Amino acid sequence: MAPPTKHDWADDDELEETTTTTDLPPPQKIQNKDGTWTIIEYRYNDAGQKVKATRRVRYVVRREVVNPRVAERKTWSKFGDSANDPPGPALDTTTVGENIIFRPSVNWRREAKDEANDPNAQAMKDKLKDKKVKCRICDGEHFTARCPYKDTMAPIGEAAGAADLAAGLDEVRGASAAAGAAGPGKKGSYVPPALRDRANAGAGERMGGKYGERDDLATLRVTNVSEMAEEHELRELFERFGRVTRVFLAKDRETGLAKGFAFISFADRDDAAKACAKMDGFGFRHLILRVEFSKKAQ
Amino acid sequence: MRPILLAGHERALTQIRYNRDGDLIFSVSKDQVICVWFSHNGERLGTYRGHQGAIWTIDIDPTSTLLASGSADNTIRLWEIKTGKLLKTWDFPTAVKRVEFSEDGTKLLGVTEKRMGHLGTIVVLDIKPDVDAEQADEKALTIVCQESKATVAGWSYLSKYIIAGHEDGSVSQYDAKTGDLIYNLPIHELNQPITDLQWSHDRTYFITASKDKTAKLITAKDLEVLKTYTADTPLNSATITPKKDFVILGGGQAAMDVTTTAARQGKFEARFYHKIFEDEIGRVRGHFGPLNTVAADPTGKGYASGGEDGYVRVHHFDKGYYDFMYEVERERANKLAQAQAQAGTATA
Numbered sequence: 001m002a003p004p005t006k007h008d009w010a011d012d013d014e015l016e017e018t019t020t021t022t023d024l025p026p027p028q029k030i031q032n033k034d035g036t037w038t039i040i041e042y043r044y045n046d047a048g049q050k051v052k053a054t055r056r057v058r059y060v061v062r063r064e065v066v067n068p069r070v071a072e073r074k075t076w077s078k079f080g081d082s083a084n085d086p087p088g089p090a091l092d093t094t095t096v097g098e099n100i101i102f103r104p105s106v107n108w109r110r111e112a113k114d115e116a117n118d119p120n121a122q123a124m125k126d127k128l129k130d131k132k133v134k135c136r137i138c139d140g141e142h143f144t145a146r147c148p149y150k151d152t153m154a155p156i157g158e159a160a161g162a163a164d165l166a167a168g169l170d171e172v173r174g175a176s177a178a179a180g181a182a183g184p185g186k187k188g189s190y191v192p193p194a195l196r197d198r199a200n201a202g203a204g205e206r207m208g209g210k211y212g213e214r215d216d217l218a219t220l221r222v223t224n225v226s227e228m229a230e231e232h233e234l235r236e237l238f239e240r241f242g243r244v245t246r247v248f249l250a251k252d253r254e255t256g257l258a259k260g261f262a263f264i265s266f267a268d269r270d271d272a273a274k275a276c277a278k279m280d281g282f283g284f285r286h287l288i289l290r291v292e293f294s295k296k297a298q
Numbered sequence: 299m300r301p302i303l304l305a306g307h308e309r310a311l312t313q314i315r316y317n318r319d320g321d322l323i324f325s326v327s328k329d330q331v332i333c334v335w336f337s338h339n340g341e342r343l344g345t346y347r348g349h350q351g352a353i354w355t356i357d358i359d360p361t362s363t364l365l366a367s368g369s370a371d372n373t374i375r376l377w378e379i380k381t382g383k384l385l386k387t388w389d390f391p392t393a394v395k396r397v398e399f400s401e402d403g404t405k406l407l408g409v410t411e412k413r414m415g416h417l418g419t420i421v422v423l424d425i426k427p428d429v430d431a432e433q434a435d436e437k438a439l440t441i442v443c444q445e446s447k448a449t450v451a452g453w454s455y456l457s458k459y460i461i462a463g464h465e466d467g468s469v470s471q472y473d474a475k476t477g478d479l480i481y482n483l484p485i486h487e488l489n490q491p492i493t494d495l496q497w498s499h500d501r502t503y504f505i506t507a508s509k510d511k512t513a514k515l516i517t518a519k520d521l522e523v524l525k526t527y528t529a530d531t532p533l534n535s536a537t538i539t540p541k542k543d544f545v546i547l548g549g550g551q552a553a554m555d556v557t558t559t560a561a562r563q564g565k566f567e568a569r570f571y572h573k574i575f576e577d578e579i580g581r582v583r584g585h586f587g588p589l590n591t592v593a594a595d596p597t598g599k600g601y602a603s604g605g606e607d608g609y610v611r612v613h614h615f616d617k618g619y620y621d622f623m624y625e626v627e628r629e630r631a632n633k634l635a636q637a638q639a640q641a642g643t644a645t646a
Contacts, residue, residue, distance in 0.1 A: 067319055067321075069319055069362065070319050070321040073321060073322065073362070074321075074336070076343060076380055078342070078343055078344050079343070079344035079345075079381055079382040080344040080345030080346060080347060080382045081306075081331070081342075081344070081345040081347075082342045082343065082344050082345060083344070085342065087341075088339075088341060089339050089340050089341040089342075090341070090342060092305070093304060093305050093306045093340075093342050094302060094303070094304055094305070094335075094339075094340040094341060094342065095302075095303045095305065096300055096301075096302055096303070096340075097300060097301040097302070097303050097584060097611065098300075099299065099300050100299050100300070100301060100582055100583065100584065100613075101299070102299050102580055102582050102613075102615075102616075102618065102619065103580065103618035103619075103622070104544070104570055104579040104580045104618070104619060104622035105579060105580060105622065106577055106579060106624070108578070108579060108580045108581070109578070
């Protein structure tokens with residue numbers, strides 16, 4: 001259990017700054033001949049020494065040519081039903097829709113079918129290209145979930161384990177596993193929940209594994225997150241790079257404080273790569289974020 | 299591409315238009331209000347209130363000072379864009395289905411409905427392109443459509459011809475000065491009404507959309523069909539995109555059949571076709587009802603679509619759109635670049 005008022009080191013850093021700003025020379029700003037500016041500032045470093053920082057800065061004015069008629073119209077005041085609206089889009093009339101991926105292509109029809117609305121599907125497909133569908137129960141060429149024996153047989157190789165665990169019932173199960181076709185006859189007999197789990201291990205695994213599958217493509221692992229962080233803050237931080245499908249911030253169950261790491265899933269891997277490059281080393285709540293692609297769960 | 303949803307209307311959209319600089323979007327719907335929006339962020343600049351019936355059509359003069367609207371309350375109204383002030387009302391015996399300013403903004407045409415013993419007509423009004431001027435009451439010209447009523451009409455290049463699309467699927471060309479019929483050609487399938495007519499940038503050719511599930515690219519001078527784009531659904535609107543050689547078609551199952559169809563089956567998508575190769579190159583989903591109108595930004599940055607669902611969706615194209623080229627186009631671009639580079643070295 002953490003103490004109710006936990007001391008945050010980030011807070012006392014700020015305190016120090018406010019207490020030590022005395023008798024420092026004022027900052028100077030000098031224009032140089034070549035058009036740059038020299039800015040000289042003084043501060044105390046961590047050891048309490050006076051530090052002089054000199055920076056040379058060049059100001060660049062970037063001009064954008066805008067149609068003067070368009071620029072003039074932007075200054076028009078609103079009228080009609082919008083007369084009382086503040087500047088900027090009003091929330092009740094203007095919203096931003098979901099991101100639409102639109103890439104013109106000659107054979108878009110085929111591609112649309114292939115992708116089936118899932119940007120990750122293609123990657124998944126590539127991964128699964130060499131693999132053959134193989135049932136874990138009977139070794140047949142169908143999905144385990146579709147196996148005709150799934151209710152009656154334990155997966156291959158696990159039958160022995162199940163037998164070990166349930167000494168009392170192993171004979172029944174073992175017989176059904178071995179007999180296979182004779183299995184359905186035993187269907188009505190009671191199987192304790194612990195053993196039922198065994199039989200359905202395939203489904204259970206898949207559900208757990210679903211996170212892993214979804215994650216490794218466009219999910220970032222963010223570490224060194226402040227304890228005070230909230231999921232929506234992270235979402236705001238990362239949303240600017242693209243559509244965020246999921247934000248998971250690990251929190252302590254008792255204190256409600258963040259544990260210091262989070263996962264951010266993007267809809268598009270390119271966006272994730274961009275976010276990874278930009279956000280690694282970003283200062284967030286006095287901490288330097290570390291962002292990397294999450295590794296597949298073990 | 300993140301569309302901006304504009305929810306300023308309570309009923310189905312009927313027409314959307316950009317102004318010539320592409321910074322304003324005007325939308326009208328059956329709920330009797332005209333809305334004007336900034337295209338870059340979807341901010342609503344204002345509304346124009348006064349019509350007593352569903353508004354069918356709208357157009358903006360080339361300088362973006364005047365706005366004309368035609369409505370089911372049997373009027374064409376002229377507004378000052380900047381303030382929303384009503385400047386002039388013209389009364390007609392029947393509803394107005396289409397208005398369009400000529401290229402220079404000195405003339406306005408209106409298409410009136412055939413109803414209650416009145417034949418469908420195309421009227422031309424003289425416009426003084428000045429907010430303070432007194433607009434004339436009289437019609438400069440009236441063309442009566444004896445055979446099939448006109449559903450859409452527009453001004454060709456130099457305001458030389460008036461081109462009209464008819465309810466029976468034909469397209470006719472009138473002399474804009476005298477109102478004489480020059481051609482009337484059965485371009486779309488018989489008795490499949492033409493639902494939209496939009497011009498290319500230079501007004502030498504135009505695109506028509508029809509309920510016969512096709513859109514056609516037609517020259518203004520001799521009504522020659524240049525291209526045909528075939529869709530799998532009745533079309534309500536078609537537009538030509540500047541910058542890229544595409545056309546955008548909008549349509550969908552008719553409003554009365556919609557309740558029985560899912561969004562996917564209803565085909566409520568904007569369809570992009572290549573203007574020259576006539577291939578469909580992509581679709582943009584989003585509306586929950588048929589698309590009643592599509593409009594392309596004259597600067598080529600995006601397009602807006604308005605649906606039976608009452609939403610306007612403004613899209614700004616992203617890089618993939620501009621990068622798309624056919625292999626032959628790419629080769630030609632490369633060749634041109636090479637030739638240019640060679641010319642550059644030769645002069646140097």
